[in-house]
Amino acid sequence: MNGELAIDVRGMTKRFGDRTVVNDIALQVRTGEIYGFLGPNGSGKTTFIRMLCGLLRADAGSGTCLGHDVITESEIIKRQVGYMTQRFSFWEDLSIAENLDFVARMYDVKNRREAVQRSLEQLGLAGRQKQLAGELSGGWKQRLALAACLIHQPKLLLLDEPTAGVDPKARRDFWEQIHILAGEGLTFLIHHALHG
Numbered sequence: 001m002n003g004e005l006a007i008d009v010r011g012m013t014k015r016f017g018d019r020t021v022v023n024d025i026a027l028q029v030r031t032g033e034i035y036g037f038l039g040p041n042g043s044g045k046t047t048f049i050r051m052l053c054g055l056l057r058a059d060a061g062s063g064t065c066l067g068h069d070v071i072t073e074s075e076i077i078k079r080q081v082g083y084m085t086q087r088f089s090f091w092e093d094l095s096i097a098e099n100l101d102f103v104a105r106m107y108d109v110k111n112r113r114e115a116v117q118r119s120l121e122q123l124g125l126a127g128r129q130k131q132l133a134g135e136l137s138g139g140w141k142q143r144l145a146l147a148a149c150l151i152h153q154p155k156l157l158l159l160d161e162p163t164a165g166v167d168p169k170a171r172r173d174f175w176e177q178i179h180i181l182a183g184e185g186l187t188f189l190i191h192h193a194l195h196g
């Protein structure tokens with residue numbers, strides 16, 4: 001969006017025992033970019049992303065993620081990352097707003113009421129906030145999952161095969177939403193395995 005680099009790393013390498021799983025990888029991703037990681041199962045995508053986000057220590061490599069050193073400032077980076085898994089789950093008998101409030105508590109968000117409201121509005125959920133999560137269609141559940149990832153105002157979002165098993169209309173709506181958020185300055189890393 002503004003040309004700044006959200007990710008700027010080089011030489012990233014990770015070994016498990018005598019096996020090199022990530023070998024000398026460089027990556028630059030601009031702020032507001034939606035970047036897709038494609039590769040066969042086991043090719044090292046998760047390992048590389050975990051090193052970027054401060055969840056795993058690299059054996060070699062250097063650079064920055066969100067302006068912070070990936071080796072020495074991993075704690076700061078971690079707090080600015082959000083993660084949406086394929087298998088998100090909610091309290092089905094709690095409302096959308098109650099579920100978001102629960103997530104805000106987990107993240108120890110300071111002004112929870114404001115944070116919940118912001119996430120609801122960001123994802124177009126404000127009109128449905130009292131609806132029970134268990135009554136939502138797949139597409140709306142996914143929206144709620146995205147709202148939950150945004151509650152602590154991350155700058156980088158990791159999405160793991162976000163539209164696997166989602167119907168075409170919900171998939172289109174989802175990507176539209178992702179593009180809107182990217183336009184607001186959020187950076188996305190999309191993790192996608194190439195099956196078969």
Ligand SMILES: Nc1ncnc2c1ncn2[C@@H]1O[C@H](COP(=O)(O)OP(=O)(O)OP(=O)(O)O)[C@@H](O)[C@H]1O
Nearest residue numbers: 016021039040041042043044045046047048192193
């Ligand atoms: N903590 C670990 N200890 C040992 N080996 C590991 C560890 N984490 C991952 N691996 C191995 O490293 C390789 C790369 O795994 P990784 O999960 O990064 O691949 P991936 O491309 O994300 O796969 P997928 O598409 O299935 O998610 C795999 O062979 C995996 O078994």
